[in-house]
Amino acid sequence: MTTSGPEKPLDHLALIIGLGNPGPRYAGNRHNIGFLVADELADRVGGKFKAHKSGAEIVEGRLAGARAVLAKPRALMNLSGGPVAGASKFYKVPAESVIVIHDELDLPYGTVRLKRGGGENGHNGLRSITKSLGTRDYLRVRFGVGRPPGRMDPADYVLKDFSGTERRELGYFVDHCADAVEALATDGLEAAQNRFH
Numbered sequence: 001m002t003t004s005g006p007e008k009p010l011d012h013l014a015l016i017i018g019l020g021n022p023g024p025r026y027a028g029n030r031h032n033i034g035f036l037v038a039d040e041l042a043d044r045v046g047g048k049f050k051a052h053k054s055g056a057e058i059v060e061g062r063l064a065g066a067r068a069v070l071a072k073p074r075a076l077m078n079l080s081g082g083p084v085a086g087a088s089k090f091y092k093v094p095a096e097s098v099i100v101i102h103d104e105l106d107l108p109y110g111t112v113r114l115k116r117g118g119g120e121n122g123h124n125g126l127r128s129i130t131k132s133l134g135t136r137d138y139l140r141v142r143f144g145v146g147r148p149p150g151r152m153d154p155a156d157y158v159l160k161d162f163s164g165t166e167r168r169e170l171g172y173f174v175d176h177c178a179d180a181v182e183a184l185a186t187d188g189l190e191a192a193q194n195r196f197h
Contacts, residue, residue, distance in 0.1 A: 014093075018039075018070070019034035019100060028161035032103075033174075107146070
């Protein structure tokens with residue numbers, strides 16, 4: 001289906017979830033890119049994350065003029081679904097208006113891709129969210145971390161910090177990813193894909 005003119009913003013409040021593992025030992029891991037982008041978005045709305053009964057840390061505010069809730073699950077990545085479903089229920093945000101930011105092995109480092117639905121590609125955070133929401137039909141912001149070198153286990157690779165070379169560009173890529181999330185929340189999927197793909 002094609003539309004004439006730009007897509008409308010999300011019909012509901014946007015619930016933007018950054019995925020990662022809580023705690024300082026995981027802070028610089030590739031798996032925590034969702035947290036890093038959520039922190040950048042929190043800076044943009046001028047808020048600080050606070051514990052919430054949903055099991056996530058939450059910031060409420062306006063992102064590029066649109067109402068948004070930013071969330072970082074306080075559970076380990078593999079158990080992200082409970083806090084995501086809890087926040088979705090608390091804020092009455094349907095699954096199709098949930099935006100999940102996560103690391104993606106199948107994209108080159110720093111590449112950002114937006115999509116709705118699809119499989120989990122072995123990502124346990126997404127698997128947990130799909131199970132808890134009862135659908136795959138949520139929005140994904142995929143941040144490429146590249147494939148592990150040699151025979152390194154992908155699970156070990158995502159739990160390692162970004163390399164020194166990667167860290168030099170990380171701030172730029174986090175900022176770019178946050179721009180893509182803003183566009184997705186305010187302009188809709190098609191318009192954001194046209195701009196960022």
